[in-house]
Amino acid sequence: QQQVKQSPQSLIVQKGGISIINCAYENTAFDYFPWYQQFPGKGPALLIAIRPDVSEKKEGRFTISFNKSAKQFSLHIMDSQPGDSATYFCAANPNQAGTALIFGKGTTLSVSS
Amino acid sequence: EPEVTQTPSHQVTQMGQEVILRCVPISNHLYFYWYRQILGQKVEFLVSFYNNEISEKSEIFDDQFSVERPDGSNFTLKIRSTKLEDSAMYFCASRSRTTEAFFGQGTRLTVV
Numbered sequence: 001q002q003q004v005k006q007s008p009q010s011l012i013v014q015k016g017g018i019s020i021i022n023c024a025y026e027n028t029a030f031d032y033f034p035w036y037q038q039f040p041g042k043g044p045a046l047l048i049a050i051r052p053d054v055s056e057k058k059e060g061r062f063t064i065s066f067n068k069s070a071k072q073f074s075l076h077i078m079d080s081q082p083g084d085s086a087t088y089f090c091a092a093n094p095n096q097a098g099t100a101l102i103f104g105k106g107t108t109l110s111v112s113s
Numbered sequence: 114e115p116e117v118t119q120t121p122s123h124q125v126t127q128m129g130q131e132v133i134l135r136c137v138p139i140s141n142h143l144y145f146y147w148y149r150q151i152l153g154q155k156v157e158f159l160v161s162f163y164n165n166e167i168s169e170k171s172e173i174f175d176d177q178f179s180v181e182r183p184d185g186s187n188f189t190l191k192i193r194s195t196k197l198e199d200s201a202m203y204f205c206a207s208r209s210r211t212t213e214a215f216f217g218q219g220t221r222l223t224v225v
């Protein structure tokens with residue numbers, strides 16, 4: 001119940017295309033869903049996050065879509081660029097200060113030019 | 114921009130030796146975390162720390178592990194007797210009540 005399932009494991013997208021990464025969760029106590037971006041040799045960095053009171057959040061080329069009833073959320077990267085090539089992790093936790101983030105297994109995105 | 118700082122960036126140790134990984138969280142943060150990431154795998158939660166005590170820990174965080182906040186700025190992870198399978202990137206993170214978790218650059222631990 002503490003798991004966050006992420007797919008696909010890897011993704012190759014042409015420059016300018018749309019990258020879509022999906023995550024699903026089971027624990028209904030989760031109510032904070034961030035996406036982290038990680039470049040090789042670096043720590044994860046927060047990219048965008050959503051709470052379940054909205055179904056979509058957009059920041060620049062990055063959009064989170066959230067489906068509370070299906071307990072799924074996804075990251076869309078529009079106009080994907082080679083600089084977006086990284087590993088993306090979805091995560092979740094209950095909105096309680098101090099509670100740990102539970103991460104998905106990650107998706108390695110490669111954007112080809 | 115404030116950041117979480119971890120030292121060393123890379124630590125090589127003999128199996129059975131003790132290691133201490135160090136972190137300096139962002140100064141006004143209250144919640145501190147250690148995560149680890151085995152090469153090519155997901156980020157796994159180890160432990161969270163608040164108000165000078167462990168608030169949550171995972172199954173991975175067994176008796177070989179301990180955390181300490183020895184002063185007002187440092188947050189350490191100690192592994193008492195390292196095993197080969199402890200080889201991983203270890204990330205420290207911190208947050209305040211209202212901010213997201215910020216991660217350090219990590220310490221690569223190699224146990225030989």
